[in-house]
Amino acid sequence: MNNHRRIEETIAQFRQKLRPGQIELSQWQGGKMAVSAVPGSGKSFSLAVAGAILVCQEKLNPNRYLLIVTYTRSAAASIKDKMRTILTEEFKMPPVGFMVQTIHALASSIVNRYPFLSGLNLETSNLVDVSSNHPLILETVENWMSLHSPAFDALLRGENEKSFNYEESEVLRRESVLRTEVLPKFTHTVISTLKSSGWNIDNLDNLANLDNSGIYPLGTVASELYQEYQKLIHKYQVIDYDDLIIGALNVLNNEDARQTLQQEIAGVFEDEAQDSTPLQGDLISILAQDKDCSEPNLVRVGDPNQAINSTYTASDPFYFHQFCEDCRQKNRLFLMEQAGRSNENIINYANETLAWMAEKVEANLIEKQEIKIVGENDSQPDSNPLAEGKGVEFYEPETFEQVLDLMSERIIHLFDKKEQEINTNCAILVRANKQGSFIFQELQKRLSAYDIPLKLIGDRISYSDIVKDILGVLQFIAFPHSSKFVYNILKILAQQEIISNQDFDQLSIYPEKFLYPTPLDDALTPEQEKARKFCLKFLQASIELSSYQLIPFICSVLNYDQLALATAQKLCDRIQKENQGKMSLKAMIETLTNINNTERFEGVETENEDIYTKKGQITIMTMHKSKGLEWDYVFLPFYDKENIFSEKKINGSLKFLGKCDLNDIIRTQLRQEIHQQRLGKKIEPLSLHQAHEKAIQEKQAEELRLLYVAITRAKKLLWMSKSKDNFQNWRYS
Ligand SMILES: Nc1ncnc2c1ncn2[C@@H]1O[C@H](COP(=O)(O)OP(=O)(O)OP(=O)(O)O)[C@@H](O)[C@H]1O
Structure with a gap:
């Protein structure tokens, strides 16, 4: 049998195993397609099958390949693995002609290929993973507060501005609340929402529109914070993850680079499309554009009801929804409704619950969909298994x-x-x-x-968390009179569940009063007293222990697990190495601050x-x-x-x-x-x-x-x- 016929037969055998929605995906030959799928319907499975079929049919190769984009490293690894297996074992073909990348790995490869066009310099700049408690965000807040802009004053005055009389301790308390609890999250939201949508720093004036809408000039606050943040990005020569996407889009503004990349890419498949941001969507759309065709060769697969990050990250299911609507009008929207994962009773329960959910909230926030059991001849082993008990x-x-x-x-x-x-x-x-x-x-x-x-x-095993925690404790030891550091250490202790969550702003306004209260001060509650004792324990340790013992001591108080302890040990080695064997408090703080501010951390992911x-x-x-x-x-x-x-x-x-x-x-x-x-x-x-x-x-x-x-x-x-x-x-x- 010749090679062509063998491949056609293998494709036909594969298609027989596929379900509605999966079949259409495997028949895709170009243009836009949306696939809206229910949980367990085989999104990643069918993307891998469809990808392998396309690679064989179109004879794709390293010079013209299929690009598959996902949002997590584990998903990318799993699809890559499946495609390799299908190509080598089923089609007896070499595993080439496709690339599976996370969106950020994709952006970084484009930037690395055309560094001059990207406007970024990955050689000299560190990539930072910015969250609301990242030092860059905290410094942005600090700098903005010190500007004393009228917008900040409006926040300080609060809702009942007439009754606010700038009494010193209340001003200090409110400043502390704004500094530690409100503005870091607010700043992070502003930065990530604006940057991930491509809202340019040059048209920040438009944000003033928002100020007509309430008592606080939030548009002005947002605009000022964005500017402060960008100043720091340049000052420290760092790049955040949105900069990477912007850098890749800068490259694509250049016609030669764009055409080269578009010619290489035969099409783009996107998994978990409900999790994308506007600019990420733009990036894949441009890459998928075919010069001979008016629309991109783009397949977006997702489940709108599995969008679970959109209220605390910049991912926004609105765009996948729009894409689906657009495809629906062109009859290019397909549904994957059959799922073999669960027992029928569980599926029925999930469907009833979803219908109930859709009634409870505004339209579009819950997509009305129904999971169906798979057909009798489905090829998934033990599909829709028997229930344990009632299921x-x-x-x-x-x-x-x-x-x-x-x-x-x-x-x-x-x-x-x-x-x-x-x-x-x-x-x-x-x-x-x-x-x-x-x-x-x-x-x-x-x-x-x-x-x-x-x-x-647990969620708290990442390297960057450990660096932050240890740095936070050391800063407190060095400056116990600083409200900010007292607040930080209390937060760290609470996060580690060593003390309970309380009003830390109140405790940290006057550190001396909290740490060394006199009989004239209000008595502390038992919970506050516990928090105080832990703070004193660290101060005591800094006097009694040598600096070599300090970090291990901090780790033991923070109840770190084995993995975290191993990471902390590595950190100690690094501090010692960078400071020629010296482990002074100052040296430790400097090294950790530097690591914390400028390095990208891979969590200790064993x-x-x-x-x-x-x-x-x-x-x-x-x-x-x-x-x-x-x-x-x-x-x-x-x-x-x-x-x-x-x-x-x-x-x-x-x-x-x-x-x-x-x-x-x-x-x-x-x-x-x-x-x-x-x-x-x-x-x-x-x-x-x-x-x-x-x-x-x-x-x-x-x-x-x-x-x-x-x-x-x-x-x-x-x-x-x-x-x-x-x-x-x-x-x-
Ligand atoms: N047509 C099929 N034939 C055989 N097995 C299938 C088929 N479709 C899906 N499966 C199997 O169903 C299981 C679920 O698939 P997959 O993990 O791709 O689902 P998913 O849609 O990504 O799930 P979720 O949305 O819950 O993350 C996998 O074990 C996969 O191999």
Whole structure:
């Protein structure tokens, strides 16, 4: 049989295994296509199959290849692996003619190829991963506050400006709240929303439009913060992740470079398209453009109901939604509705819950979709498996203690059978990390007589967090009279769950009073006293221990796990090396500040996703982390759909700003402006009240989508419970 016929036959065999939606994807030959898919329908699986078919049919090669773009490294690795296997084992072809990259790896390869056109210099600049507590953001806030702009004064005066009389301790308190709690998040939102949409620093004046919409000139605040941030980016010669995308787009402004890249790229497939930002969408659209065709060779695959990062990152499902609408009008929208992951009862429950969710929030925030079971001859092994018990179990005992008892009993029953221990896996999914550590401790006690491995996946194991924590403690030791450093250390202790979350602004305004109160000062509460004792413990250690022992001591107080301790040890070695063996407090702070400000950190990731889903193991992790994964049994012990609609309480220290969360307001207002600009429409900016209402809806919808993601991870059993004394206040922590 000749090679061509063999390939055609293999393609035909593959297509027989595909489901509706997957087939159309595998038949794609050019132009725009949108695929909206339900959870577990095989998005990554079919992208890999369709990709391999295209590579073989079009004889793609390193000079003209298919580009597949994803948003996480693990997804990229998994698709790459699948495509290699299909090409080599099924098609007996070399694994070439395609490239799978995360969007940032793609941007960086373009910038590296055309450094002069990008406007960036990756050789001399460090790449920084900016979050709201990154030093660049904190310095931006600090610099802006020291400008004393009228916009800052408006925030300081707060909602009831007439009753504010600039009394010293209240000014200090409000400044501290703005500096530590409000402005870092606000700044991060502004920067990431504006930069990721390509809002140029030259047209910041347009932001003043927003100022008509409420008591605070938020547009002016946003514009001033953006300028301060950009000054720092240039001062420190660093590049953030949005700069990378902007750099790649700069390259594509050059006609020669653009045409070269477009000629190389036969088409672009995008996975998880609901997670993209406007400029990321622009980048792939331009790369996918074919010179002979009016529209790009672009396939975007996603699930609008799995958009779970859009209220705290710049990713915005609005654009995938628009793309789908555009394709729908041209009959180029396809649905992947069949999913073989879960038992039918779980699927029915997920569908009912989604329909209920769609009723609860505004249209477009929840996509009405229905998961269908796969056909009889489906090729997925053990598709829509038999249920364990009823498949869906729901408990509502009086107390959370009873929830823990019920959950332990169920787990013991499930894992008691020897065979199952090896062949099945299980996850307990929680909303917040500290719920996870609490459950972990409680289950350890209850399951101690059984040999059932429990694995707690925490979120705080990244290298950059460790650097920040140690630096924060050392800065406090060096400057215990600084309100800022006292505040930081209290935050670090609370994050590590060593002390409880309290009003840290109040404690840190006058550090001396807090650390060394006199009998005339107000007595501290037991929780405040505990926080004070930990601070003093660090100060005491700095006197009693040698500087070589200080970092290990800090790590032991912060309860670091083995992985974090190993990282801390590496840091000590690095500090020693950079300071010719000297480990003075000053040297440690300088080195760590430098690392923290300018370096890009790869977390210490010895863990890959396989350890989350290991057979015979019970994994405890957040719902956010569970996206893309699946387990035989899934437990949701904090399940409470109604609770999502209870209004989030405003922290007492923030009350002077009114009922609205300024971070949510600015995100909503900016997004509306950006959406309008992109659609070429112009409407009045949202008022403060409208933006507040809209932000609440968006947050609730995202909480619902998160719950939907968690529900759809289960294959054979979905176990849910809510107790009358549920930990309501844990939900948003
Ligand atoms: N046509 C098919 N034939 C055989 N197996 C399939 C088929 N489609 C999907 N699968 C299998 O279904 C499972 C789920 O696929 P995949 O992980 O790609 O789903 P997904 O849509 O990305 O899920 P999620 O949205 O929940 O992340 C995988 O084990 C995959 O191999």
